Amino acid sequence: MTEIKMVRARRVRALADHRLEIVFDDDTLGVIDLSEFTTLGPMTEPLKDPAFFARVFVEMGVPTWPNGCDIDPINAHRLMREAGTLRPASEAA
DSSP, X not given: OOOOOOOOEEEEEEETTTEEEEXXXXXXXXXXXXXXXXXXXXXXXXXXXXXXXXXXXXXXTEEEOTTSOBOOHHHHHHHHHHHTOOEEGGGOO
């Protein structure tokens, strides 16, 4: 059985090509590619616009956009961990 780590986003920063850099409350940091996420339907459609995508913010530990669209920080953390792309936040440039 896979362990589910309960984490929340502490900070988020939009990067080029529909990627997000997320700092989690367990002091890890990773980058996730959301380019496919922007094609899932009407709620994610506005995220195709880089200016709108860049308006991401953290609300109650969740990366969120002004239209109410959000991503699950637990799943994002898991995907980054499985891909081996999480690193200590202290290593951020």
